[in-house]
Amino acid sequence: MSFNLAGVSVVHRNGAVALEDISLRAGRGERIALIGPSGAGKTTLLRLLAASLKPTRGQLELLDTPAWSIDARALRSLRARIGMVHQSSAIPPRQRVVTAVLAGRLGRWPRWKGLVSWLYPLDPAGAQRELARLDLGERLFDRCDSLSGGQLQRVALARVLYQQPELILADEPVSALDPTLAELITRLLNEEATRRGVGLVASLHAVDLALRYFPRVVGVRAGRIAFDCAAGQVSEAMLAGLYGPVPGAAGENPEADRSATPVGTAVPLMCR
Amino acid sequence: MSVRSLRDPAALGRLGWSIVALVCLWPLLVIAQFRPGALFEAGNLDAMGHFLAGFWPPEVSGFFLQLLWTATLETLAMATAGIALALLLAVPLSLAVTRSLSAASLAGGRHSLVVSAVRAMLRLLLVVLRGVPELVWALVFVRVFGLGPAAGVLALGITYGGMLAKVFSEILESGDLRPARALMEAGSGRTGALLYGLLPGVSQELVSYTVYRWECAVRASVVMGFVGAGGLGQLMDQSMKMLNGGEAATILATFLVLVLGADALSAWLRRRLA
Numbered sequence: 159m160s161f162n163l164a165g166v167s168v169v170h171r172n173g174a175v176a177l178e179d180i181s182l183r184a185g186r187g188e189r190i191a192l193i194g195p196s197g198a199g200k201t202t203l204l205r206l207l208a209a210s211l212k213p214t215r216g217q218l219e220l221l222d223t224p225a226w227s228i229d230a231r232a233l234r235s236l237r238a239r240i241g242m243v244h245q246s247s248a249i250p251p252r253q254r255v256v257t258a259v260l261a262g263r264l265g266r267w268p269r270w271k272g273l274v275s276w277l278y279p280l281d282p283a284g285a286q287r288e289l290a291r292l293d294l295g296e297r298l299f300d301r302c303d304s305l306s307g308g309q310l311q312r313v314a315l316a317r318v319l320y321q322q323p324e325l326i327l328a329d330e331p332v333s334a335l336d337p338t339l340a341e342l343i344t345r346l347l348n349e350e351a352t353r354r355g356v357g358l359v360a361s362l363h364a365v366d367l368a369l370r371y372f373p374r375v376v377g378v379r380a381g382r383i384a385f386d387c388a389a390g391q392v393s394e395a396m397l398a399g400l401y402g403p404v405p406g407a408a409g410e411n412p413e414a415d416r417s418a419t420p421v422g423t424a425v426p427l428m429c430r
Numbered sequence: 431m432s433v434r435s436l437r438d439p440a441a442l443g444r445l446g447w448s449i450v451a452l453v454c455l456w457p458l459l460v461i462a463q464f465r466p467g468a469l470f471e472a473g474n475l476d477a478m479g480h481f482l483a484g485f486w487p488p489e490v491s492g493f494f495l496q497l498l499w500t501a502t503l504e505t506l507a508m509a510t511a512g513i514a515l516a517l518l519l520a521v522p523l524s525l526a527v528t529r530s531l532s533a534a535s536l537a538g539g540r541h542s543l544v545v546s547a548v549r550a551m552l553r554l555l556l557v558v559l560r561g562v563p564e565l566v567w568a569l570v571f572v573r574v575f576g577l578g579p580a581a582g583v584l585a586l587g588i589t590y591g592g593m594l595a596k597v598f599s600e601i602l603e604s605g606d607l608r609p610a611r612a613l614m615e616a617g618s619g620r621t622g623a624l625l626y627g628l629l630p631g632v633s634q635e636l637v638s639y640t641v642y643r644w645e646c647a648v649r650a651s652v653v654m655g656f657v658g659a660g661g662l663g664q665l666m667d668q669s670m671k672m673l674n675g676g677e678a679a680t681i682l683a684t685f686l687v688l689v690l691g692a693d694a695l696s697a698w699l700r701r702r703l704a
Binding site (some may be wrong): 210234237242261264269 | 606608609612613614615616617618619621622623625626627628630631633634703704
């Protein structure tokens with residue numbers, strides 16, 4: 159099993175409820191797209207799955223491990239088995255591609271190896287392998303700030319692949335890219351996850367990409383799961399409900415609410 | 431809803447604070463007996479002119495240049511060894527006192543009370559290290575090691591260790607923490623996150639501040655020479671005591687060259703690391 163969330167809630171310290179009573183599970187190798195409006199809780203959900211955020215309530219199991227009832231060392235090695243592709247900001251610009259990719263395995267390497275490899279890259283062949291698969295093999299010793307946005311995102315992807323995670327997470331991995339590149343990165347993510355037989359959960363703003371590349375689509379809205387369906391079952395009405403105005407929320411203009419899609423109130427068709 | 435008035439609501443506050451700053455400054459200038467007019471009174475100008483005229487022409491005899499060369503080397507050695515010692519002290523201390531580098535911060539958790547207390551103690555230690563001027567440390571150590579650069583090296587190491595640690599930790603705290611956080615989320619330890627995540631973004635600033643401190647150390651080692659720590663300062667002290675302005679002028683010129691050299695080195699290093 160990739161992960162299992164049962165009745166999970168996240169309440170921030172200021173009292174704001176980010177996620178409310180989420181139950182979600184995924185088998186090994188399942189590929190899931192998270193969609194929903196900004197602020198719905200997609201990033202919070204991904205941080206839960208990355209074992210970087212502790213749920214306020216509920217049960218959370220990642221890779222068959224209860225993430226928050228194990229000691230710090232075990233938590234670290236659990237995190238090393240989960241890889242996260244961030245929006246491009248996670249790689250320092252003044253770093254060489256080879257170092258950025260090798261950093262992916264810091265969680266698995268003993269400390270001395272991380273130190274030595276910082277001075278002299280210990281496994282350039284391994285980094286090269288992942289980069290070559292993403293068509294970036296010749297940029298191994300270039301600096302990250304000499305790359306374009308799409309190339310940088312592929313370096314981030316190469317790092318996560320080099321990490322050899324059993325679950326790949328991606329937090330809006332393509333939101334800063336043009337449509338062609340966005341599609342390329344989305345396709346590569348899915349291909350690599352499939353090839354390795356590992357789970358993939360990616361939050362996306364581009365609904366068409368989510369529906370086209372991911373077998374399973376989870377809609378998140380206002381901290382709850384609005385729907386959890388096979389991509390083929392997602393209807394126009396469900397999407398309209400997902401992105402429509404939140405009922406009861408203080409709108410800029412109350413008149414506009416009436417003219418908008420009427421499905422905003424109820425969660426449409428639950429698939430699961 | 432639109433704002434009621436288009437007047438900048440921050441302007442009044444800014445004006446107020448500027449006035450407060452000026453009002454505070456005035457009595458301080460009076461206490462410091464700051465009277466720039468005194469510079470231009472006839473008698474004073476004469477006295478200064480006399481003093482400065484004594485510096486001309488600079489001394490360039492072979493014997494003196496020989497002495498100068500040895501003293502310059504000694505000063506450079508003192509400054510460099512002092513900075514090396516300071517780095518040895520500053521690197522672990524700065525890592526220990528940097529809040530944002532703690533495992534708790536990077537994981538987004540709370541800080542334990544014990545860790546916060548230890549950090550506060552170390553910060554206090556840094557204040558003591560850099561709060562006592564290097565000249566005072568040098569006076570103390572000259573009594574232990576006798577006349578010569580050894581006392582200067584130790585004095586520089588201690589004071590500058592405190593300064594470097596403070597500024598290093600500030601630079602580390604102002605760096606972009608997202609790459610380091612991402613690495614910690616992927617199971618990396620603190621050391622790995624620091625080396626691979628934080629350092630690439632701040633190394634240029636760290637190096638340039640260290641080189642600037644080295645430049646300061648060159649100047650400080652001259653001052654310490656006056657209390658017997660050797661180098662250009664001691665030579666300068668002797669020349670001044672013998673009222674030999676020409677020698678003093680040559681020493682000052684050497685000084686300028688050293689500072690210019692440090693500046694060029696810093697610029698070159700920054701370019702390399704940019």
